[in-house]
Amino acid sequence: MAPPQGSRAPLEFGGPLGAAALMLLLPVTMFHLLLVARSGPARLLGPPPYLPGLEELWSPWALLLCLTWLGLQAALYLLPARKVAEGQELKDKSRLRYPINGFQALVLTALLVGLGVSAGLPLSALPEMLLPLAFAATLTAFIFSLLLYLKALVAPASALAPGGNSGSLIYDFFLGRELNPRICSFDFKYFCELRPGLIGWVLINLALLMQEAELRGSPSLAMWLVNGFQLLYVADALWYEEAVLTTMDIIHDGFGFMLAFGDLAWVPFTYSLQAQFLLYHPQPLGWPLASFICLINAVGYYIFRGANSQKNTFRKNPSDPRVADLETISTATGRRLLVSGWWGMVRHPNYLGDLIMALAWSLPCGVFHLLPYFYFLYFTALLVHREDRDERQCLQKYGLAWHEYCRRVPYRIVPYVY
Ligand SMILES: NC(=O)C1=CN([C@@H]2O[C@H](COP(=O)(O)OP(=O)(O)OC[C@H]3O[C@@H](n4cnc5c(N)ncnc54)[C@H](OP(=O)(O)O)[C@@H]3O)[C@@H](O)[C@H]2O)C=CC1
Numbered sequence: 001m002a003p004p005q006g007s008r009a010p011l012e013f014g015g016p017l018g019a020a021a022l023m024l025l026l027p028v029t030m031f032h033l034l035l036v037a038r039s040g041p042a043r044l045l046g047p048p049p050y051l052p053g054l055e056e057l058w059s060p061w062a063l064l065l066c067l068t069w070l071g072l073q074a075a076l077y078l079l080p081a082r083k084v085a086e087g088q089e090l091k092d093k094s095r096l097r098y099p100i101n102g103f104q105a106l107v108l109t110a111l112l113v114g115l116g117v118s119a120g121l122p123l124s125a126l127p128e129m130l131l132p133l134a135f136a137a138t139l140t141a142f143i144f145s146l147l148l149y150l151k152a153l154v155a156p157a158s159a160l161a162p163g164g165n166s167g168s169l170i171y172d173f174f175l176g177r178e179l180n181p182r183i184c185s186f187d188f189k190y191f192c193e194l195r196p197g198l199i200g201w202v203l204i205n206l207a208l209l210m211q212e213a214e215l216r217g218s219p220s221l222a223m224w225l226v227n228g229f230q231l232l233y234v235a236d237a238l239w240y241e242e243a244v245l246t247t248m249d250i251i252h253d254g255f256g257f258m259l260a261f262g263d264l265a266w267v268p269f270t271y272s273l274q275a276q277f278l279l280y281h282p283q284p285l286g287w288p289l290a291s292f293i294c295l296i297n298a299v300g301y302y303i304f305r306g307a308n309s310q311k312n313t314f315r316k317n318p319s320d321p322r323v324a325d326l327e328t329i330s331t332a333t334g335r336r337l338l339v340s341g342w343w344g345m346v347r348h349p350n351y352l353g354d355l356i357m358a359l360a361w362s363l364p365c366g367v368f369h370l371l372p373y374f375y376f377l378y379f380t381a382l383l384v385h386r387e388d389r390d391e392r393q394c395l396q397k398y399g400l401a402w403h404e405y406c407r408r409v410p411y412r413i414v415p416y417v418y
């Protein structure tokens with residue numbers, strides 16, 4: 001199929017071959033992690049303890065549960081919102097509108113789960129179902145991406161993403177062709193990015209904590225820390241939901257297999273790896289070390305939130321008193337770039353904070369296994385690659401002004417290191 005005119009962007013992720021490899025590698029890695037986390041040696045780099053047969057992966061109940069979960073989150077998305085935000089300006093100069101009710105969805109889900117558990121819902125049985133649930137989520141993501149691909153075939157050219165329209169079926173299926181696929185006002189990408197996967201992640205964590213309590217009398221301190229840190233991260237994302245409208249995923253990337261699988265399967269089933277590991281491999285943790293790990297998480301969160309809020313406040317209103325005194329440089333587009341405050345320290349201070357938190361989430365699992373550090377390692381690779389993609393996009397957008405910013409702020413993520 002010929003790409004629409006004027007939409008040829010340089011291929012990313014290693015082109016069609018890289019996309020095909022990732023489409024295989026990502027689900028395989030996810031199942032490997034799920035299997036290894038419950039095995040005795042829990043070796044990240046070793047072989048899985050066994051290869052599950054289809055009868056262990058496929059369960060109609062798991063698929064039903066997965067679809068019910070999506071249905072519940074979609075219903076909560078459609079509830080009246082406290083605010084409706086406008087997204088960035090699109091190619092055709094219009095702006096889409098987005099409901100801001102993610103935090104409300106989290107609270108309502110917590111209430112429903114609380115009611116369910118007190119009425120006898122066996123939440124602690126969920127960890128036993130992780131394999132079939134992950135399989136069902138992968139299947140759902142695959143079919144969903146296929147439907148999104150077909151929907152994009154009839155979308156107008158102005159609705160297509162800059163990147164996912166190369167003409168290669170595999171590559172475009174992976175990256176996503178349409179920028180903001182919607183049915184009426186229901187925005188699929190925005191919905192998936194923040195709701196089912198993120199809230200599903202904290203629910204899986206909670207189920208693991210409850211199962212640990214059943215097995216050992218009470219949850220361990222390490223399990224409390226992992227649950228607490230990750231709940232804070234998810235609650236923060238939903239509280240500051242509007243900020244997601246300025247992320248690369250919403251502004252630049254199409255909605256294809258990468259994000260559909262990432263949001264619906266990868267996030268809930270691999271980001272809960274530390275809690276999975278702790279259920280099967282309890283780790284002793286004393287209060288002094290726990291306090292130190294809390295401090296690391298707090299420092300990471302402070303940088304992450306400070307940097308993200310500073311940029312969002314500045315982008316929304318540069319004369320806001322909280323950012324009006326910061327030094328900036330002008331660009332030919334009329335938008336300015338911050339060169340002091342968090343964004344004068346490194347070019348991606350928010351990534352630095354996120355990485356520090358990622359480390360704090362692994363430390364409660366001790367230092368004798370590499371497996372719980374998978375998230376930290378994967379996330380470092382993801383952010384380094386993401387930073388590189390963002391730099392290329394900014395260079396294209398801002399040209400000389402971006403070079404000037406790089407001269408003024410030479411480090412990318414870690415001051416004096418990278
Ligand atoms: N947990 C997870 O799995 C993941 C988490 N994240 C997190 O998501 C958050 C968002 O990340 P992401 O979308 O990648 O990128 P950013 O939020 O860092 O956004 C990058 C954009 O910010 C603007 N910008 C860059 N420098 C400046 C500056 N000096 N002054 C003003 N604006 C600037 C540019 O856009 P413009 O100028 O057009 O506004 C640039 O394209 C991060 O905190 C990241 O850590 C990301 C990926 C995965």
Ligand SMILES: CC(C)CCC[C@@H](C)[C@H]1CC=C2C3=C(CC[C@@]21C)[C@@]1(C)CC[C@H](O)C(C)(C)[C@@H]1CC3
Binds near residue numbers: 193237244262266
């Ligand atoms: C594994 C694949 C190669 C890529 C999949 C990537 C996705 C899992 C991530 C891409 C960007 C994300 C963001 C968040 C979660 C992970 C994905 C979807 C985010 C919602 C997490 C919470 C943060 O506060 C945030 C800033 C809102 C994040 C936005 C980006």
